[in-house]
Amino acid sequence: xxxxxxxxxxxxxxxxxxxxxxxxxxxxxxxxxxxxxxxxxxxxxxxxxxxxxxxxxxxxxxxxxxxxxxxxxxxxxxxxxxxxxxxxxxxxxxxxxxxxxxxxxxxxxxxxxx
Amino acid sequence: xxxxxxxxxxxxxxxxxxxxxxxxxxxxxxxxxxxxxxxxxxxxxxxxxxxxxxxxxxxxxxxxxxxxxxxxxxxxxxxxxxxxxxxxxxxxxxxxxxxxxxxxxxxxxxxxx
Numbered sequence: 001x002x003x004x005x006x007x008x009x010x011x012x013x014x015x016x017x018x019x020x021x022x023x024x025x026x027x028x029x030x031x032x033x034x035x036x037x038x039x040x041x042x043x044x045x046x047x048x049x050x051x052x053x054x055x056x057x058x059x060x061x062x063x064x065x066x067x068x069x070x071x072x073x074x075x076x077x078x079x080x081x082x083x084x085x086x087x088x089x090x091x092x093x094x095x096x097x098x099x100x101x102x103x104x105x106x107x108x109x110x111x112x113x114x
Numbered sequence: 115x116x117x118x119x120x121x122x123x124x125x126x127x128x129x130x131x132x133x134x135x136x137x138x139x140x141x142x143x144x145x146x147x148x149x150x151x152x153x154x155x156x157x158x159x160x161x162x163x164x165x166x167x168x169x170x171x172x173x174x175x176x177x178x179x180x181x182x183x184x185x186x187x188x189x190x191x192x193x194x195x196x197x198x199x200x201x202x203x204x205x206x207x208x209x210x211x212x213x214x215x216x217x218x219x220x221x222x223x224x225x226x227x
Contacts, residue, residue, distance in 0.1 A: 004157070041201055043158065043217040055212045090157050099213035100146055100165075105157030 003027050004106035006091050012112045013081055020077045021109045023091030031055075032074035033092040033103065034066060043090070049074055050097050078111075086113045126224045133194045135221045137187040137204035144206040148215065149178060149189045153200045161189070161202075191223075199225045 004025045013019050025032065033056075034046040048056035052068040063079045074091060091106040127133050139147070145166040150158035164171045164178045164187075171178050177190040187204050201222050205215040 041152075041220045043203065043220075045214050045216075048212065048214070050212075056214055058214075092157070097212050099207040099215060100163070102160050103215070105159070107155070108157055 004091055004093055004104050006089075006106040006109050008109060009107065010110050010112075012114065014114055015081055015083060017081050018077070018079045019081060019111070020075055021089055021091075021111070023074045023076070023106060025072055025091075025093040025104070025106075027093055027095075027104060029093040029095045029104075030071050031094045031097050031101075032068065032071075033094075034074065034076050035090040035092060035105075037088040037090060037108070039087070047074075047076075048097075055097060081111075081113045083113050086111055123219070124222045124224065126226065127194050129194060129196060129225055129227050131194050133189075133191040133198070133223055133225075135189045135191075135202050135223065137189075137218050139185050139187060139204070139206050139218075141206065141208060141216075142182075142185060144208060146207040147178070147180060147187050148205045149176075149187075150203045150205060150217075151198075151200045152203065152220070158203060194223075194225050196225045196227055199223055 007022045031050045033048045037043045046060045047066045049068045065077045068074045088108045088110050090108045092103040094101040094103045148163040149161040151161050152158045162173045162178050169180050175192045179188045201220045203220045204218045207213045208216045
């Protein structure tokens with residue numbers, strides 16, 4: 001049973017396109033996150049949602065728009081894709097917003113912008 | 115700027131050796147630290163954590179040491195196995211209100227049989 005799943009696993013697209021990545025967790029958690037990992041493996045938080053409400057919004061371009069239709073899902077839509085958006089995007093979830101609650105990560109979505 | 119960083123980008127060890135992965139952090143206000151393991155093609159996985167009121171914590175084959183005086187964190191893996199080969203990240207909690215995890219740059223551990 002997959003705890004945190006993401007689709008697609010790979011996404012290759014042209015500059016200027018709009019794309020979405022989906023995330024679902026079946027752990028019953030109420031907090032979900034999006035992280036970006038660049039080519040040097042640097043991992044940085046982008047957004048966090050608790051009970052469908054945005055609680056952390058790092059300095060991410062507004063081309064990135066997360067949406068949480070319910071507690072089990074957090075999707076990431078990216079408009080006007082740029083070369084620098086190429087990265088691996090990880091979704092994660094935890095129970096509660098306290099940072100000491102373990103975060104469970106999905107397998108990642110590798111986005112390549114050509 | 116404030117950052118969490120690692121001294122060694124790649125560490126190569128022989129199976130059965132003990133491994134030590136180091137991490138330096140610069141935010142003296144950080145009060146919670148975690149080590150994550152990321153295998154190839156997978157997401158990070160929690161290994162062990164430590165609060166700032168502790169200087170050592172042990173898990174199964176792993177030990178985390180925290181030296182707040184020099185703002186240094188280390189992960190010790192005993193009897194390293196090929197399955198331990200991965201990238202290891204330290205992370206610290208940062209911020210007020212809704213805290214976030216700030217990750218270091220990662221160290222790749224290569225274990226040879």
